[in-house]
Amino acid sequence: MxxxxxxxxxxxxxxxxxxxxxxxxxxxxxxxxxxxxxxxKKLILFFGNSLTAGYGIEAEDAFPGLVASRIDSLGLDYRIINGGLSGETTASGVARLEWFLEEEPDIFILELGGNDGLRGIAISETEKNLRAMIQMVKAKYPKTRILLAGMQIPPNMGQDYASGFRELYPRVSQEENVTLIPFLLEGVAGNPALNLPDGIHPTEEGHLIVFETIWEFLAPLI
Structure with missing residues (x-):
């Protein structure tokens, strides 16, 4: 050839x-x-109750959705999971959290305890459950950064209970070495113009303020 x-x-x-x-x-x-x-993309997991779920408004208008929009607009390499469930207590949160930890979150934002306070659950029980959830995340994913959203309640259960409830979040934050958002509903709680008729859940405008409160502590981590 x-x-x-x-x-x-x-x-x-x-x-x-x-x-x-x-x-x-x-x-x-x-x-x-x-x-x-x-x-x-790195994961930011919001884990909480109806406040996180965005009760009464569209999910994208609740603070986790607003965080997602801000992240997208900045082109940051993160995605959001909204693990909010209306009516959630810290006890039911402990039982539910493991399912959400099948995937490693880079940042974990814990917003629970408000329903405990409104139901008058013993502060020691709420504290035990908050610590259990924080320790669960740490044990499985030691590198995950954790934000604890502080809550306050009106003195319906008595002034001593309300004071003790307010003080448990800084104590847990300090002893568990996690970042504290002092009061999630700062500037929103007690303002009828920023809450739905139930006086508990923020309106869209209220969630905008909550978002800014969270973003102040979240931005340095991302």
């Missing part, structure tokens, strides 16, 4: 192989790699 014919044969052979359909396993592998790339 002449040299030119041999070269032409090699070129044709290479062309056939390069144009042949890819093996199905190769295609699946490439698709998996693309999916993994999409899910490489």
């Amino acid at each position: 002449k040299l030119n014919s041999l070269i032409l044969l090699c070129v044709l052979t290479l062309s056939i192989f390069s144009c042949a359909p890819k093996d199905e396993k190769v295609v699946q592998s490439e698709n998996l790699e693309q999916q993994e790339t999409k899910t490489e």
